[in-house]
Structures are given as C-alpha cells and as structure tokens.
Amino acid sequence: MRSSLTRRDLLAAGSGLAAAAALPALSGCSSLASADSDPDTLVVHTQLGTTAPGSPTYLAAVDGFREENPGVQVKNLVNGDDLGQVYETSRLARKEADVVMVNLYDKTLAWTDVGATVDVGPYLDEWGLRGRVLPAALADWTDDEGRLRAFPYFATNWPVAYNRALLDRAGVDEIPTTGDALIAAARRLRAKGLAPVTVGGNDWTGQKLMAQIIQTFLTEEEARHVYATGDFGGRGALRGIEYFTHLRDAGVFADKAQGLTSDSMTTQFNTGEAAIQSAMSSALAKVPEQVARHTEVGGWPLADGAAHEAPTVIRAQTLIGFWVSPNGVRKIEQVEKFLRFMYRPDTVARFVTESGRDMALRTDAVSTDFPLVGAAQRLGSEVSQVLLPDVYVPPAAAQPLITATSTSFTRGTSAARVRAALESAYRSA
Template identity: 25%
Template structure:
C-alpha cells in the first residue's frame, strides 16, 4: 500500500525536498510497469475530509488499476509548498486552488471548460472559477458556508441561544464558562495550526469592515488607503477571550484533529471547525448534535453573514505528463454518486446542480435561509500572501509577544509590502 503523507509545519529545507514529488519526477510522474502515477495535493485538514478523500481515491484506483494516485495533505504548509512548486514550475498533476483559482494559480491550470460536468456547475460558483476569457480553472468538490460550529446539545442544556451578534457571542462564552464551572472550553481553537487564527481574523473581518454600511471599508481596502487601526478590534477581542479564560489553555499547541473528539466528550462549546465536524462528532457520540451558524454581526443594526465560496477544489496542472489520466480522475469525482459522497462526507453543499446530498447541517442551512453570503475577506480585499501574517500574528498575540496595536501595525506593513509585489 502506498504511503499517504499528512504534513504539518514544514521547514524550507523540507519544502525543497518535497518538490521531488512533483509531476516531473521519476517516482511520482513517470510510469512503472505500465502504471501511471499521479500526484495530488489537497488543503483538506479535518480528519473526516481527508478520510473521505482517501476513500474516493482508493475507489478510483480499484476501478482504474493502471493509475496510482499519491495524495498528500500538507495542512498548514500547503501555501509554502505550493509557492516552492510554482517557482520550480513543477505543480502536482492535481492540486487544490483554495480560493485562488484565477489570480494565483491561473497560469498553471488546464482549462476544464470542455468537460461534461461543467454544464452542471452551480451558477454561484462560475465567476469564482472562470476567468474573463471563459477558462474554467478547477473542479469544485464542494461549496463553503463558513461560520461557527457549536455543541447544540450542550447549549440547549444550558439554555443558551445561538448568538447573532459579537456581543451575544461573548456573553454566550461567559455563560458556558460559568454554567460548566470551567469544565467546558467556551471557544476552542486548534492554534498549533496558525490557520485557525487566520480563520478567526478572516471571518470576523467581514462584519467588522465590510457588511455594515456605516463601517464599510471596501474601497479603502482595494485602493490601498485602508487605515489598519480599524482592524485592532479583532486582536483586542481575541486577547480578551484568552485573558478571561474563554479559550482553551493549550490553544497554541492544540491540534486540529483533537477538536471533534473533545466536542464529542462535551468539552467544547464553540469552534471554528466547519464542514465535516458535525458528522465526525456525532459518529463518536450519537447522542450529541452539532449546530452551525453564520458569523455574528459586530456593528449595531447589521446582520450575520455566511462566509462562502469554494472549499475543496482540484485543478489539473497544464504541464502534467498525464493530462488524460488527471482529467479522468476529475470526471470520476464529478459523477453524481461520487460528488454526493464528497458532499456528505465533508458536510458541505455540492457545487453541482445535478447532485442532491443528505447534508448533516441541512436543517441549520434552512434555518438561516436568506442569510447573506460574503466572499472570503482575504481573497476579495487583500493581496496574495496575507493569510500567513493573519495567522502568525494571532499566535504571537496569544503568546504575549505582540499587543493588539502591534498586530494591526504588522498587518499594515505586510499589506503595503505585498501590494507592492
């Protein structure tokens, strides 16, 4: 059985070494005994998502014994590894575009517009994945509706309603701490992976800086004139949560994979793990129900919003030595029964209109039907590369090596530097 690599934080030397698994290498891009080897790199980090991916890859290999797929999941090191591979012009045969299909990866992707599944692409996804020339850059495995996941069983027991504003969210965290006598973590983050802090800042930047008409900085963010002191509210609130014991004590060392198990043990109230968290928790504890909710509003009079767009995708490298086989895998996962399996396994809506999936969070999506869906903040308003400082400044803030104002100053410096590239 081939080895599937699950990677975390990668050193530069490790990144360079890993470029050998690109599609031009003898081990992964060539053929041996008539068998084609494809490399696949995904941003999936949640265990249930990776398990679903691996199962579907294995099923494909059984049906196509002449094709061997080496699937890797670099986790927090995905962007760094992708940059190394782009610089070497040696992208994997199949890779995740994670929100940057057109702007970051466009020159490396094969046009998939002539494939049969393209006719069933959800209209909401077309502008995200298709450029002005009509090139379709990637296949969307699912669609994201991100917000907060929560232990509904526990909150019902405590008489706590799902919050619709940030103030209510803070009150709910305080109530969980009080009612559980400190035995339940009000807001759990797997902060050993800096993307958890990035997710906090990215999702809450939308209600802070975009959706409220009186406090919208769309123009300033896009033209480079944004005053980053307006961002300081978010690190201040994160620091307040930590100071008040509303975050897990091991927030800087906690692993993402611990989240579902801890919630299944009724040790977590709220988390920023989305998608398959519900199905995974209920599998561990059938008596527990996980809920999902939009991102709470911050300014008075504003409304909650989902943060959406592409979640998991796969693009085909236009320089793959095995374009036909790589597109064959895309055709396979675009089949309604396989796309349904992906949607249900990741607990997110399919991006294909001919797929009906039994989604774990369906009742909550219906409950919040009509809620505005906003694009990811960093993808829409920030230059490429800002995700890393978003996450690392959060880690430094909690570690005590940065104050909230310094977080905003660092973000301003990186914003200016990256816009200049």
C-alpha cells in the first residue's frame, strides 16, 4: 500500500482542485496545526461534537476515556459536511488527525486505496474485536481488495414515517402499501391543506429516496450494477424511473420538493405540516414526542410487478466508522486504547439508549426513549430491504447525482430526461 496521499491521487479521488489550492492557506490554521505530534495526544477528527445526533454521548464517552487513561490526551477536531475535504487537505500537509470518524461515501471511498488511511483489518484481529462487529458491517466496510477501511461503528435504519393523526384527519384509513394507495392518500391530504411526502429534493435525502424508488423493480444484484456503472437503461431501472415520475406528477411529493433540503423536510414533518417522510434513524430520534406518539414506521409503497415482496426500507452499516491515518499508525498504542474503549459493550449501549443511534456492533441495548427508532429496528417481514447506493457510486459521481436529483423532482421532467440526468452524473467518473 502506498504510504502517502499525493496531489494526483487526491484529485483522482475526487477532492477537486479546491482542496489542493486551499493547502497553503490552511496549512497554518488551527485545524491542521492541532494534529499534534505529541505521542501522548490522540487527535480525533469527527463530525460529533456540535448538534450531530450522538454528540453529547460521544463527548461524555471521551471524558470517560480520559478519566480511565490519564496518560493519554484526546483532542477533538470537529467539522460538518466538509470533514472529508478538510481531512484530505491536512493529509497533504502531513498534519492529519490520527483517527477520523466519518461515513463511507463520496471522497472517503478512495482513502484506503490511495494511502490516506490504512487497512485496519489486522488491528481488528490483533485486538480481538472482530467478534464485536456485525457480519454485514464487516462486508460493507471491506473494499474489493479485501481491506477493511475503518472500524465500523454507527449503522442506520431508513424506514418511512407516517403521521397517523394526519392520515386520519384526511380520511386515510390504512398506511399505504401500494403506489395507487399512496396517490389516493396524497390527494386526500392535499384536500386538507397538508403536504403528502416531504423530501429534500435538493440534497442527499432526495437522492436516497429516489434511489429507493428506482430499486422497486431491481434485485439487489441488479441495483448494485446500476449504481456502480450508471447504466439506468435496463428494463428494471427504466420501470423504476417511470414509477418515480408517475408518483411525482400525481402530487405525492410536497410542493416544490426540488428546492427542499433535509432541514426543511424534517421541519415539515416534525411540525405536522407533512404526513410522510423517508427518515433515517437519526431523524426519527428527533421527532418530537407529540408527533412521535401518532407516528408509525413502515416501508415505501410498491407498484405492480415489483421485485420485492413488501414495501421497502434502506438499511446500511456504513454511517460512521473509525478510520486510522498514517499519523495514527505512529500512535497505534493510543489508538488501540481508544478503540477498545469505544467498542466496549457499555460504551456502545450508551449511544443506543442516550442518542437513539443504530450500531454496526453487537449490542443488547434498546432505544426505549426513542420509540420510532425502536419500532424501525423491530420491522421484519413486513418490509423488504434495498441497497444504500453510497458504497457503489463512484466518488466523482456522488455530488453530480444530487444535482440530478433536483432536476428529477421537478414536476413535468420526463422519465427520459431523468435517466439522462442520472447517467450524465457518471460521465466524469
């Protein structure tokens, strides 16, 4: 494996010229300078630490680690959606953090291949932690070369939330399980001045929901091929696109969905303005109690001839993992202490009970204070699982796919134009 990330590698991995151009300006800033060379200071680059779900639990866990390991200091570097680019920039300066907490998506797909992070499989075995990880998580985090990109940690369950009180107000007697029933429900909801399905058609939430709907007529193997290659011309993919546009033009999605974001989506659902949303478990944990007590979770309604036996949900094990950098290898004893602590059953249980997180690790903990998260975890044969496409989409196509999503949620855009927009996202990949 190559030991460092070159500019050419970085650009090939999809980080773009912006990261390289920003290097001289950023190399002296606190986010890079704080990648401490002190062998007793472990630097963790994370998205947890502000308002991200699980942040209070994470910070409390770090405090607990410090108390038990007084000889090891932990310094957190916190970023949001820009974490990937900030990390890549710091790696170019050889000032990257020792451990990175981020999901497997877009830029991060290439990190292990280009030497920005290391294969952690040998450490997982050496430290006796493999048995703590769910088999599905090990599979999802392992690349085509057999390298384990990171220590799996957070998973996600992505069902559909239905506000039963709003459906009742509109005269919808049952949770829709078919496309026709969903269209009928949308008409009744609109007649009462309520938005049917709210979705962030201008960001990743819309991209995921559209991918879920397109998979209505795809087997898992077929879906993997479609999202790895960008070939949306097969019969199943075309039928899925047509199903999506049929639902869209029938008024299933909230007005001007192509301009909505994940924040506006959750606001509409959590305030009772919309009756339905496709929500990952971290969003379900934030549904206020007065709405949650009237909410049921299920799957996305199917159409005739679907490849699945029940309404669909997305489940994935790749929401957050602990990546080890080349700098981290130099502090591997401290990394081991930290990872052992974070993998402990009592630490893992806290994320479930205190934050309502789904975990990629084995745990008996139950999200009793987060009823919708718990209900989603209990969904069984009444739903079918489809792929989260993130680990199959080439990094260079990830952001263009979101742009294509906004076009696709614009009412009146033909199925042919939707297909063209999706396939064009792959041309630079």
